[in-house]
Amino acid sequence: MSPDRPKRRPFPWIRTIMAAGVVGALIVLGGQMLEQERVGGESPVTEAGPRVPNAVFPTDTFIGKDVPQPINYSHKLHAGDLNINCLYCHTYARRSKVAGIPPTAKCMGCHTVIATADEKPEIEKLTIMWESGQSPAWNKVNDMPDFVHFSHERHLQKFLFDNPDMNVEDSREVCAMCHGDMVEVGVAKKMRPLTMGFCNTCHENNDGPADCTRCHK
Amino acid sequence: MPSLLGNIFKGWADYSKGNEEGGHHDYEHMYALAIDLDLCTGCNACSTACYAENNLPVVGEDKFGARQAMHWLRVERYFDEPDMDKIEDTNATDTQSRGASFLPMMCQHCNAAPCEPVCPVGATYHTVDGLNAQVYNRCIGSRYCANNCPFRVRYFNFYDNADSWPAPMDQQLNPDISVRSKGVMEKCSMCIQRTRAARDTAKREGRELKDGDIQTACQQTCPTSAILFGDLLDEASAISKVWKRHQVKLGTYKQDKENPELRGYRIFEELNVDTKVLYLERVREV
C-alpha cells in the first residue's frame, strides 16, 4: 500500500496565464500611450522646421540595399555638384502618379555635347543603348506593393506648388521628405522606410487624408 | 495609434449625429446612381465594360455554376408574372405575351450598409464620398460581409485568378486598380479609380468637381444611357434632379411621395439599409 503523499498546492496555471495576459496588455497599451506623447512633440521621426515650410518633415532614416542599375548614374554629381533640379529629370512627378525615370533623350540632350561617350564609359554604355533603340532596364528602388496607389502629383501640389512659402527651385527639400537627401548618393538608394506607418505618421502630422481608399483601391 | 478612448470622446459629437443632420460623416460627396429600367434593354454591355475596367477575372463554367463568378455588375432577367403563373401547367400552350424585365444589379452603396459593421478587421467602411469602400489588402476573408449583404453583390476570390489572364491578356489589366488575389472580397466601387482621377484633375486645375466629370464604366458604355451617376450633394447635378423628380429621399425607408405612382424606387427599401441606387420602373403598355 502506497504511503500517503503530502498534499501540495498545485501550481496555479490558470491564474498565472491570466495575469501574464493582463500584464502584457498593460505593457503594450501603456507603450501606445507613451508613444502618443511622442507624436507631435520632439518626435524622433518628424520635425517641424525650416526644410519645407508649413510642413512637418519626416526624419527617420533607413539603410537601403545597394540596387545595381544598368547605368551607374550619380545623383551626387548631377543633383549635388551640378545642382540640377529634381524635376528637370523626374518631370512627370508634377503631373502624374509616378515621378518617372527620364527618357534617354533627356540624358542625351546634354551628353551628346558634354561628358560624351568618348570620355565616360557609362555614357558610352548609354549611347550604345540609345543608338540601338534599347531602353535601359532600371531596377525599382522606391517601390510600393501593387495594392498601394501613390500619387506624386498630389504630394507635390500640397508641399511644393500650392505651398505659398515654397520655391520650386527648392523642390529637393520636398523630394527629400520621402527620398532622403539624394545629393549624398550615387545610384539611387532607398532612404526612408516607406512603410505604411511612415506614410501614416506624415499624414497625421500634415493633415493628410486618413481614408483607406485614398491609397488602397 | 491614437488612444481608443480619446477617439471616442473626441468623436462623440460626430457619432451622435442623426441621419437628418447628415449622419456621422462629414460627407464631401454623396455618389449615387439612377438606373432607368425602361431604357435598359438588357444588352449586358455595362457588365462587360465593368470586367474591362476593373480587372475582373473570368472563372469558367464550373466555378460560375458554383456561384463563384466575379461579375460586380450583373444584369438579372425576370419574366413577367402573368405568364409565370402558368409555368407549372405544362399543357398550356400559351406563350409570353410580354418581354422580360432586366435589372442591372451592383453594390448599392448603402448608407446604412449591413456589410460594414460586421467586418472583423474594418476592411469595409463608408467613405466621405458616400461610397462603401473595400480595402483589399486589409481583408482577411471572413466573408461575413457577403453573408450580410441582402443584394448578394459581394464577390469573394475563392481562387487565385492568375490563369484568368494568360499572356498577353495580362497586358490589358488596368494599373489604376489592384488585381485581387485569393482570399479577398471585392465588389463594385462605383469606379473609384475614375472618381479619384477626376478629383485629382479638378484639384490640378484648381476648380471644383462638376457634374459630368466622372462617368462610371457602366454609365459610359450603356447604349441607351440608362445608367446615370453623380453627386447627390450637388443640387445642380442631373442625378439630384432625378432623385428629386421621383421624390425619393435618403435616410428613410418610407418615402413620402405626393404621387405614389412616381417611377423611382429603391430595392429592398423596407430593410432600411438606405441604398443609393435609384431604379426607375419600366413602363409597358398593358
Add this chain to the structure above:
Amino acid sequence: MATKIDRRNFLKVLGLGGAGAALAGCDMPSYATLEEGEEQVFSYLAPEEYMVPGIGVWYASTCLQCAAGCGVHGRVREGHALKLEGNPDTAVNKGKLCQMGQSALQTHYNPDRITSPRIGEKNVTWPEALAFIKEKVTGAPVWMTGSISGHQAVLLDIHLNASGGGAHYAVETVNAQVWQAACADALGDAQPNLHIDKALSVLSFGADFLGTWISPVKFMADYGAFRAAPRGVLTVVEPAMTLSGANADHWVAARPGSEAAVALGVAQVLATAYSVSTSALPSGAADAIAAMTPERVSALSGVDAKTLSKIARTLMSNSPSLVIGDGSYETAAAAMMLNLMLGNVGATITPGVELIPTDLGVRNGSTKALADFATDAQAGRIGTAFITGANPVFTAPGGLKIEDALAKIGLKVAVAMFEDETTALCDVVLPLASSLEDWGTHVPATGAGRGEVHVQQPLMEKLHPDVLGLGDIMLGLAQDAGADGLEDFEDYYGYLRTAISAMIGADLEPAWQAVLQAGKVQAPAADRAFTANGAIAINVPETSAPTAGQLSLITTARQGLFDGRHANLPWLQEAPDQISKAVWDSWAEIHPATAAGLGLKDGDYVTITSDSGAITTRVFLYKGVHPDAIAVPMGRGHTHYGRYATGIGVNPLSLLDGTADARTGEFINTTSVRVHATGDNRHLVRLMDVDSQYGRKLAATISADQLRRNQANKQGSA
C-alpha cells in the same frame, strides 16, 4: 482538486490568457524592406510630349467587331490599349459601345492569335509565304471577306482587277439582305434611314434591331428616344424571343416561317376594320392581303384573331409607326407593305445617304455570296481563294457541304487572326493585325451622319511583330499583280494618308492630325430619293408547320458571340446570354408544353437531327418560344478556335440544309428537325436559376396608362 491543464480546461485557459494579449493590438514598427530592386522600369527613349507615364492617352479609331462600324476611343497607357469607349463624335454610336466592342481588347490580346505565317503545318517567313502564293496561284484569284467598305475595299477591287478579274464574295451570316431587297423593290433605295426615335409604335417581324440587326448601338440610342415622351409602343412577332422581343410591350409567338402571314393578316385587319387603303401597294398585293383572313393566319402561324386586332389597333392608335422585318424576303416585303399602307414612307422611313465617292461604300455581306462561292468552287471555277473576315466552314449550312467545295480549290490562302475551322483547311495562313493595330477607313452600316467615314488607326504597336494589316496585305498583293498607280506607296498608311488628304483637300500634318483626332473624315454625300414602287412578290407558303412529329429549328445570332466569331473571347463566353442567362455552353429553347410532350425537363440532353446533321445539347424550357419551334442560338460549337471556344457547345448552323430564299438567295435559318432525349441530364449553368421575382419589387413595371396619368397630373413628373 488540482487545477491541471487537461483538455477540458485547455481552451478556457487559452481564451483567458489570449484575451489579454489580444487587447494589446499590435503596432510593432517594422522596417522590413518591401520591394527594393524587385521590379523593373523601362524608361522611354524619346516619347511624344503628351506621353506622360501614369496618364492615359486617348486615340480615336473604329470598332470592327461587327459590320456596324461604331467609332471608338481607346485609352492607352504606356503603350498598351487598356479600355475602349464609344467615340462621342461619331453619329452612329454617339459615345456608346456594346459588349462586343468592349471585348475587342480580348480579340487583340488573345493568347491564341496567329503570330507567324504558315504553309501547311510549318511556320515560315513572309517572303517564303508570298513566294509560295505567287508560285501556286492558278487562274484569277477570288476574295472572300465579310462586309467591307472604305479604302480596303478599294484596294481589294484593284487587286482583283489587276489579277484577272476574279470575284469578290462578301459573306455575312448576320445580315439584313432580305430587308434591303424589300426596300430596294418597294422604294428604290436598299438602305433607307429608319427613324425609330420618331416613331410612336414599332412593329418588328423578327428583326432584332436592338441585338444584331444592321446597327444595334445606333438603334439602341434611338430606342431611348423612342421610349421618352411621347412614348412609343414596341410589338415584336417572332418564333423565339430575341433581345428586341425581350423589350417588347407586346410579344407574339409565330410559327417559324409564318411571320409574313401574320404581317399580311395585320394588313387585312387594317384594310377591313380600319379601312386603310391598299391603293398605294403594287398590284397583286391587295389580293394577297384580302386572302389572308384571320382564320388562315391562325392556321399558318398560331396567332389568333384577337392578337391580330390588337396589333392593328396599336399601329392605328400610335402613329407614325415603323414596321421592320427579317428572316425571309416575304417577311420583309410584307413589313414594307404595311409601311406603305400606313404612310410611314417619308415619315419614319426616309431616303438614305449616298456617298459621292461610291467606291468607298459598303459591300454588304450576304449568305447568297457563300452559296455562290460554293457553287463556283464545286464547278471548278475557283483556282485560288483568299479568305479573310469569314469562317465559312463554321457558318455555312450543313447542307451546303462547304468542305467539299473548298477541297476543289487549288490554293487557299487565309488572312486571319485566329486558327479556325476554315484556316485549318487552307494551304497558307497569313497572320492578320487586330483592329487595334491597324489602319483603315470604314463606312458605318447605316450610313448614319451624312457622309461620315470612320477612320481606324492603331492604338498601339503591334503585339506580335510578324502580323500585317489587311490594307498592307492587299496593297502588297495589288502591287505584285502589277496594278497601276500604287507604285509610290510603301505601305497602307502612305496610301491611306494620300487618299484621305485628297478627300479633305489638305495634306499638311495638322489637317491629318485633326482627322485622326476626330476618328472620322467627312466625305461628300447626297440624299437618295425614293422612286416609285416596284413590284413586290408576296409568296406566302401554304404551310409553315413542321413535318408531323418534328419541330422547326430556328437559329438566331445574339449580341455577344454573334455568328460565332467572338466565341474565343472569355468575357463574352462568361457574359450571360441576354435571354436564357446561360454561360459557356449551348442550349435549346423549347416551350414547356412541347417539352412535356417529349418527356423533357430543364437540363435534359436532346439530340436534334436534320437531314444535314445532328447536334446534342441541353434544353431550356420557357414560354418565349413557339410550341412548334426549338430555338438554338448560333455562336458556339467550334471544333477549332482556340482554348476558349474549342469543344464548347454545338453549332446549329450545321443542321440547316442550305435552302435559299427565292428572291434574294439568302439561306433560310429554319429547318425541320427530329428531337429526342438522350437520357442524360445536367444542370445548365446560368446566371440565375429563377425566372420569377416571387412578388418582390425588384425589376418593377408600371403601366403606360399610369404613366400618362402621372404626366397629366403633373405631380412630380414621370
